[in-house]
Amino acid sequence: xxxxxxxxxxxxxxxxxxxxxxxxxxxxxxxxxxxxxxxxxxxxxxxxxxxxxxxxxxxxxxxxxxxxxxxxxxxxxxxxxxxxxxxxxxxxxxxxxxxxxxxxxxxxxxxxxxxxxxxxxxxxxxxxxxxxxxxxxxxxxxxxxxxxxxxxxxxxxxxxxxxxxxxxxxxxxxxxxxxxxxxxxxxxxxxxxxxxxxxxxxxx
Amino acid sequence: xxxxxxxxxxxxxxxxxxxxxxxxxxxxxxxxxxxxxxxxxxxxxxxxxxxxxxxxxxxxxxxxxxxxxxxxxxxxxxxxxxxxxxxxxxxxxxxxxxxxxxxxxxxxxxxxxxxxxxxxxxxxxxxxxxxxxxxxxxxxxxxxxxxxxxxxxxxxxxxxxxxxxxxxxxxxxxxxxxxxxxxxxxxxxxxxxxxxxxxxxxxxxxxxxxxxxxxxxxxx
Numbered sequence: 001x002x003x004x005x006x007x008x009x010x011x012x013x014x015x016x017x018x019x020x021x022x023x024x025x026x027x028x029x030x031x032x033x034x035x036x037x038x039x040x041x042x043x044x045x046x047x048x049x050x051x052x053x054x055x056x057x058x059x060x061x062x063x064x065x066x067x068x069x070x071x072x073x074x075x076x077x078x079x080x081x082x083x084x085x086x087x088x089x090x091x092x093x094x095x096x097x098x099x100x101x102x103x104x105x106x107x108x109x110x111x112x113x114x115x116x117x118x119x120x121x122x123x124x125x126x127x128x129x130x131x132x133x134x135x136x137x138x139x140x141x142x143x144x145x146x147x148x149x150x151x152x153x154x155x156x157x158x159x160x161x162x163x164x165x166x167x168x169x170x171x172x173x174x175x176x177x178x179x180x181x182x183x184x185x186x187x188x189x190x191x192x193x194x195x196x197x198x199x200x201x202x203x204x
Numbered sequence: 205x206x207x208x209x210x211x212x213x214x215x216x217x218x219x220x221x222x223x224x225x226x227x228x229x230x231x232x233x234x235x236x237x238x239x240x241x242x243x244x245x246x247x248x249x250x251x252x253x254x255x256x257x258x259x260x261x262x263x264x265x266x267x268x269x270x271x272x273x274x275x276x277x278x279x280x281x282x283x284x285x286x287x288x289x290x291x292x293x294x295x296x297x298x299x300x301x302x303x304x305x306x307x308x309x310x311x312x313x314x315x316x317x318x319x320x321x322x323x324x325x326x327x328x329x330x331x332x333x334x335x336x337x338x339x340x341x342x343x344x345x346x347x348x349x350x351x352x353x354x355x356x357x358x359x360x361x362x363x364x365x366x367x368x369x370x371x372x373x374x375x376x377x378x379x380x381x382x383x384x385x386x387x388x389x390x391x392x393x394x395x396x397x398x399x400x401x402x403x404x405x406x407x408x409x410x411x412x413x414x415x416x417x418x419x420x421x422x423x424x
Contacts, residue, residue, distance in 0.1 A: 078313060089306035 003104050004125075006031060008179025009054035010141035011041055012149065012170055013110040013120045015134060016162035019190040020118040022050050022110040023170045025141070026198075027182040028057055037182040037203070045071050046081045047194070049111035050187060051091070054139035055125065056104035063103050067091065084111030084119040088129060095127035102126055106138035116191040141180045144173035163188050163197070171201040214332060225333055226326060229282075229355035232335040233367060236281035239268075240366035240374055240398055241339040242382065243350040244391035248341040250279040250350075251395045252368075273298045276311055276342035281368030282355075283335035290334060294318045311342035315351045315359050323357025337367045366398065374398050 008029045013022040028039035042052040043064045051067065053060035070090060074082055082090070088109050095103060102125045110120045122136040123129045130136065134153050137145035148169040157165060167186055174181040184199035209218075214225040239252035252268050269279045270291045278294070280287040297317045301309040318338065325331045333355040339362075340351045352367065353359040364382045366374035381394050 077316075078310060083307070086305045086307050090304060093304050 001031065004055050004106075005140050005179060007055070007057040008177075009041060009057075009060075009139035010137075010145060010170065010174050010177065010180040011052035011054045011106075011108045011139050012135060012137045012145050012166060012173075013052065013108050013122075014149065014153065014157075014162060014166045014169075015118045015120055015132075015155075016157040016159060018112075018116050018118065019159045019162060019188065020110045020112065020120060021159075021162050021166045021186060021188045022052050022108065022120075023166050023184055023186040024052050024054070025139075025170070025174050025180040025182065025184055027180055029179060034182065040185070042185060042187055043068075045087060045111075046075075048189065049082065049084055049087055049109075050189065051087075052108040052110070052138070053105045054108070054142075055106050059103040059105045063094075063105055063107070066094065070094075084109060084113050084121075087111065088119075088121050088123075092123055092127035092129050095123065095125065099126060108136050108138050110189075112189060112191060139180060141173045141177035144176040145169065148173045159188055159190050159195075163195070167197075167199055171199060175202055215327060215329065223326065223356075226356045229333040229335050230337075233282040233337045233355065234369070234371065236283070236336075236368045237268075238366060238368040238370050238374060238399065239279045239281045239339055240364070240378070240395060241279065241341050241350045241362065242364040242378070242386070242391040242395055243341075243348050243362070244386045244388045245384075246348070247343065247388040247391070248348040248350050249388065249391045249395050250277060250339050250341045251399060252279045252281075253399055272314060272340070273308055273342075275308065275344060276314060276340065278338050278340045280336045280338050282337060286334040286336045287338070290318060290321065290336065290338065293321050308344070310344045310346070311340070311349045311351070312346075314342070315340050315353060319353050319357045319359045321357075322353060322355060326356060339365065339367065370401075373401060377401055 008027055010025040022042050024041035026038055027034055028036035042050055044050055053063060071082055091107055104125055106125060108122045113119045120136050121129055121131045122138050135149040137149060152165050152169050163186060170184045182203055183201055186197045188195040218224050237253050237255055241250035254268055256263055269277060271277050272294045294314060298309045298314055322334050326333050338353040342349050350362050351359050352362055352365050364378045377398050
């Protein structure tokens with residue numbers, strides 16, 4: 001079994017009209033055994049920037065701690081929050097530093113940039129950035145997620161519709177993957193507010 | 205004065221609480237050629253006199269004003285070779301920032317890092333302080349900015365400043381002529397007048413930064 005499939009994960013981010021949504025599953029497993037059903041994979045960097053980390057859970061947690069550390073220092077030195085594009089470049093650089101002994105994570109970065117323009121991107125475990133205008137996926141359920149998102153996504157969705165779409169795409173995909181699931185966690189970010197919702201799906 | 209016994213070791217405080225080597229470095233700066241800078245409402249200008257020891261010197265090879273990034277420039281008073289070393293280090297730091305964040309370095313960050321380098325050389329063994337004061341001028345998201353960095357590593361933000369020889373006359377002149385809402389053209393004009401106050405001028409370098417993130421190096 002690949003190291004990326006040790007814990008099981010599913011993360012997806014989608015762009016709407018002046019908003020974005022980022023969602024993940026909640027299962028933490030040790031190969032075939034489910035160990036937790038409330039595991040957090042989507043983390044906040046600042047009010048308008050979130051990162052979802054799929055892959056090996058220990059690397060996800062460590063990488064998140066390192067990124068928060070770097071961002072806090074950046075905030076203190078530069079007296080401003082990091083832009084999403086800048087943060088993505090930082091994550092990419094951090095991952096490449098470990099080129100020959102990498103973090104086994106695939107990050108999904110989602111944020112609101114200048115003029116409330118939504119920004120999403122993903123990268124592989126070595127930091128190869130992949131920008132997208134519509135959606136990005138990662139984790140053990142990524143193949144199903146690609147299919148579900150491709151068929152359900154429409155451009156310029158309003159926040160409520162975006163929430164519905166991303167929730168349905170996530171739940172449908174994790175049902176096809178034995179290593180991810182046990183519910184979902186969706187964050188919807190608009191320029192004025194952040195909505196967190198927990199989904200109940202097939203609890204298996 | 206008891207201070208003179210402490211003037212040879214950089215890393216020892218004198219009884220009066222001074223690092224005498226840094227005082228000497230400031231003297232070296234004070235006997236260097238005048239340089240000045242003015243922050244206008246829509247840009248910054250820095251200038252210095254380019255006085256060459258002989259007419260046989262190829263004036264195109266002497267660069268007293270340098271760019272650190274496409275929108276940040278620097279001029280100095282003091283020792284030319286020390287200036288070159290600092291320019292090299294600062295350019296490298298600016299590029300390292302870009303490599304990490306894919307974003308051009310803000311002026312305040314570059315000034316901080318340059319000042320940190322200069323401070324290092326006041327607290328290490330076997331080195332001497334840099335014999336230059338720098339005027340760093342830049343334009344970024346926070347608008348036009350002008351900073352002075354001293355050999356001790358302290359830095360200040362100025363609306364208009366001068367360094368080097370004749371600095372008190374130059375500053376008095378600037379105090380009289382500076383206004384908050386100066387345009388860039390007025391600032392250039394004032395700069396030239398201030399430099400003229402001191403000397404018979406042979407050659408001046410001027411450096412202007414305008415809001416389009418372009419830098420223009422003018423020599424005349």
